[in-house]
Amino acid sequence: MYSQGLIGADGTTDEDEAFLQHFQSRIDAEQKIEPNDAMPEGYRRTLIRQISQHAHSEIVGMLPEGNWISRAPTLRRKAALLAKVQDEGGHGLYLYAAAETLGISREEMTEQLLTGAAKYSSIFNYPTPTWADIGAIGWLVDGAAIMNQIPLCRCSFGPYARAMIRICKEESFHQRQGYEIMLTLCSGTPEQKQLAQDSLDRWWWPSLMMFGPHDSDSTHSDQSMAWKIKRFSNDELRQKFIDATVPQAEFLGIKMPDPDLEWSEKRGSYDHGPIDWDEFWRVVKGGGKCSKDRISDRQAAWDNGAWVREAALAYADKVRARQATAAPTPVAAE
Amino acid sequence: MTEARTPLWEVFIRPRNGLSHKHVGSVHAADATMALQAARDVYTRRGEGLSVWVVPSAEITASDPADKDALFEPTASKIYRHPTFYEVPDEVENM
Ligand SMILES: [Fe+2]
Numbered sequence: 092m093y094s095q096g097l098i099g100a101d102g103t104t105d106e107d108e109a110f111l112q113h114f115q116s117r118i119d120a121e122q123k124i125e126p127n128d129a130m131p132e133g134y135r136r137t138l139i140r141q142i143s144q145h146a147h148s149e150i151v152g153m154l155p156e157g158n159w160i161s162r163a164p165t166l167r168r169k170a171a172l173l174a175k176v177q178d179e180g181g182h183g184l185y186l187y188a189a190a191e192t193l194g195i196s197r198e199e200m201t202e203q204l205l206t207g208a209a210k211y212s213s214i215f216n217y218p219t220p221t222w223a224d225i226g227a228i229g230w231l232v233d234g235a236a237i238m239n240q241i242p243l244c245r246c247s248f249g250p251y252a253r254a255m256i257r258i259c260k261e262e263s264f265h266q267r268q269g270y271e272i273m274l275t276l277c278s279g280t281p282e283q284k285q286l287a288q289d290s291l292d293r294w295w296w297p298s299l300m301m302f303g304p305h306d307s308d309s310t311h312s313d314q315s316m317a318w319k320i321k322r323f324s325n326d327e328l329r330q331k332f333i334d335a336t337v338p339q340a341e342f343l344g345i346k347m348p349d350p351d352l353e354w355s356e357k358r359g360s361y362d363h364g365p366i367d368w369d370e371f372w373r374v375v376k377g378g379g380k381c382s383k384d385r386i387s388d389r390q391a392a393w394d395n396g397a398w399v400r401e402a403a404l405a406y407a408d409k410v411r412a413r414q415a416t417a418a419p420t421p422v423a424a425e
Numbered sequence: 426m427t428e429a430r431t432p433l434w435e436v437f438i439r440p441r442n443g444l445s446h447k448h449v450g451s452v453h454a455a456d457a458t459m460a461l462q463a464a465r466d467v468y469t470r471r472g473e474g475l476s477v478w479v480v481p482s483a484e485i486t487a488s489d490p491a492d493k494d495a496l497f498e499p500t501a502s503k504i505y506r507h508p509t510f511y512e513v514p515d516e517v518e519n520m
């Protein structure tokens with residue numbers, strides 16, 4: 092997005108009260124912050140942490156679905172799944188580029204992912220044992236991601252907001268193809284419908300956990316809200332998602348695995364049962380069924396690609412050397 | 426990581442003839458050919474354009490945000506550069 096010269100630049104700012112106040116007044120006036128603008132170090136760090144984590148989630152998120160590309164039941168499903176997984180790779184790249192404008196390199200971010208220093212969304216540490224899981228992921232996981240991402244299109248940091256606009260445009264097909272898979276299974280044989288129900292049972296609670304801890308336990312929320320990185324709290328977004336999704340499950344004729352789920356006339360929303368936060372933290376800390384596989388898969392992809400990166404750079408050097416000795420040929424744009 | 430960094434390129438796309446190329450994002454690639462290929466894969470999956478430019482990011486010279494006032498502020502006081510500065514009677518139409 093912006094000049095590579097920014098990478099590794101010393102971003103320290105003189106953060107006295109006047110500086111912070113001036114910055115906050117720009118945020119309050121809904122001005123976008125661009126990479127070369129002065130910004131508090133905390134704002135920069137928060138964004139690097141959030142955007143890189145988001146990028147890692149897109150990349151690692153390709154793995155559970157990639158598991159089913161070669162086994163998709165029809166050519167139509169296979170083409171759709173390939174296109175979706177390719178999109179997720181693109182999302183990762185837009186986001187890495189947005190984070191790079193803040194002074195961190197792609198290589199550093201990759202290293203943070205592989206060493207475990209940076210997190211990614213825990214949802215991708217769950218396995219995808221049946222084809223129905225591909226339906227449930229598109230419907231619920233991409234659905235929850237869309238809820239989270241739409242407000243990010245108005246994030247105060249320009250490159251992040253622009254990347255999110257692009258991503259949101261591409262996400263809606265992801266959710267629809269997932270729901271279509273569920274719909275097909277639910278209007279099939281009893282066994283097929285049972286597959287759909289089982290995968291809903293597996294993915295419902297982890298999808299709710301995607302919105303993060305309750306507002307009362309969320310450590311980073313207040314400052315992110317003040318800086319307009321975040322626009323809605325975790326609980327608000329989770330509630331929106333539940334309210335949108337419950338009728339969709341009813342249409343499919345399958346049941347949410349929550350005996351306490353009930354429409355509240357008073358709140359105009361669904362009440363839900365308690366979320367198992369012990370499980371959430373266990374998975375965040377690396378105790379998910381697939382946590383080790385995901386990272387070892389990424390490590391293998393990185394290691395196995397090393398010779399390609401080296402060869403491409405060596406070839407580029409060779410061509411440049413050859414051109415330097417040949418006569419220059421000016422070429423106009425267009 | 427000890428290995429060399431893959432250079433960064435800025436990507437510009439012309440959505441259709443008659444419009445100018447517009448910055449859409451960036452890609453990492455070892456050379457121009459690969460940058461063009463990556464830009465095509467990453468940024469034109471849904472008919473976003475008819476022409477792609479890639480430019481090495483390091484070749485872009487940008488104005489310094491610290492000079493913003495010196496560079497752009499003076500235009501704010503030159504309102505006589507805008508048509509609305511001049512009074513034309515209502516009877517004189519279409520000007
Ligand atoms: Fe995505």
Ligand SMILES: [Fe+2]
Pocket residue numbers: 179233236262265
């Ligand atoms: Fe998606």
